[in-house]
Amino acid sequence: MGDLQTLVDNFQLPDTIGFGRLMAPVMFRAEYCDGIWSAGQLVPYGPISLDPAAKVLHYAQEVFEGMKAYWVDSETPQLFRPVENCKRFNNSAEFMCMPQVPEELFMSGVTQLTDICRNLIPRNSGASMYLRPFMFGTQADLTITASSSYEFYVIASPAEIYHAGEMRVIVERHRSRTAAGGMGVAKTGGNYAASMQSSKECMQQGYNQVLWLNSAVAGQIDELSGMNLFVVMDDELHTPELNGSILPGITRSAILELAKDLGYKVRERNIQIDSLLALIESGTCTEAFACGTAAVISPISIIADQGKEYPLPKVPGPVGQALYESLLAIQEGRVEDKYGWIQAVERQVQV
Numbered sequence: 001m002g003d004l005q006t007l008v009d010n011f012q013l014p015d016t017i018g019f020g021r022l023m024a025p026v027m028f029r030a031e032y033c034d035g036i037w038s039a040g041q042l043v044p045y046g047p048i049s050l051d052p053a054a055k056v057l058h059y060a061q062e063v064f065e066g067m068k069a070y071w072v073d074s075e076t077p078q079l080f081r082p083v084e085n086c087k088r089f090n091n092s093a094e095f096m097c098m099p100q101v102p103e104e105l106f107m108s109g110v111t112q113l114t115d116i117c118r119n120l121i122p123r124n125s126g127a128s129m130y131l132r133p134f135m136f137g138t139q140a141d142l143t144i145t146a147s148s149s150y151e152f153y154v155i156a157s158p159a160e161i162y163h164a165g166e167m168r169v170i171v172e173r174h175r176s177r178t179a180a181g182g183m184g185v186a187k188t189g190g191n192y193a194a195s196m197q198s199s200k201e202c203m204q205q206g207y208n209q210v211l212w213l214n215s216a217v218a219g220q221i222d223e224l225s226g227m228n229l230f231v232v233m234d235d236e237l238h239t240p241e242l243n244g245s246i247l248p249g250i251t252r253s254a255i256l257e258l259a260k261d262l263g264y265k266v267r268e269r270n271i272q273i274d275s276l277l278a279l280i281e282s283g284t285c286t287e288a289f290a291c292g293t294a295a296v297i298s299p300i301s302i303i304a305d306q307g308k309e310y311p312l313p314k315v316p317g318p319v320g321q322a323l324y325e326s327l328l329a330i331q332e333g334r335v336e337d338k339y340g341w342i343q344a345v346e347r348q349v350q351v
């Protein structure tokens, strides 16, 4: 363990950290074989050796999570709702015909890595250490059946807040990211691969996020490529209901709870894109924002659709801003967490 701690201690954080580019020099690794998980251990960060016929490379048997360790105003680093990430990870795994990762193993990976890398967690507000647990099928076999062997990793990335600032969103009218009855509820690589061509075209047109519509119900809003959507009308918060195509965001569920406690009415419902755009035009819809672990809450300045732009009048809007401040204050340990969302990571590693 001493050698791994030395790797961390010798690691210099650059002046500009960005999001998702800088990797901590240690990772957690466990293997699944014959129906049994190994205990898992911290190892130096480095390339993974895979058989070229490994199932993940051909049939995309892979799932992942995104979560953060914060260390701003708390005594120790703290995780935000990590057990929810574990539950969603295992729901994704079930969907992809992969084994469950026991909560104990998942949490051991996440907390051991956070602990040993604690000095790499940037301490300024908004920054954190992004944690990426992931699992994939390793069996070398080209038949289309579930892998018999798997590896589970957690890697860590000291990070600034993702995409802080205004978001310019464009509606995708032609392609679908996920299908009804498909993988939208799972956090699996294929969903993100399916979004990339549209994202590329969106950026070429001067926007920075794609708004996806449902593949089965014409005009129904699903979500953004990596975030859930909220809109505000008459001081009421509306967000698309969990319809089987949307990822059930942990930030989304926290916002629904927080908003009620801040005195806002919240509604989870089918939101039709045409009626939303009409409500923006008429001035009834006053703000929109995206939410997710990486960005927390990001205001949307424009929704563009079929050559027309619909600007939101309040950017950032007061509702999104109030929720952002309340949520980040809990995540960063600046206020009491009455929801039980925070899990402290005590010092475990012997140095």
Ligand SMILES: Cc1ncc(COP(=O)(O)O)c(C=O)c1O
Residues within 6 Å of the ligand: 066, 223, 224, 225, 226, 227, 228, 247, 248, 249, 250, 251, 252, 291, 292, 293, 294
């Ligand atoms: C497709 C998608 N939707 C929504 C979210 C937001 O989920 P969470 O708040 O749990 O990060 C994410 C990010 O994980 C995502 O990838």
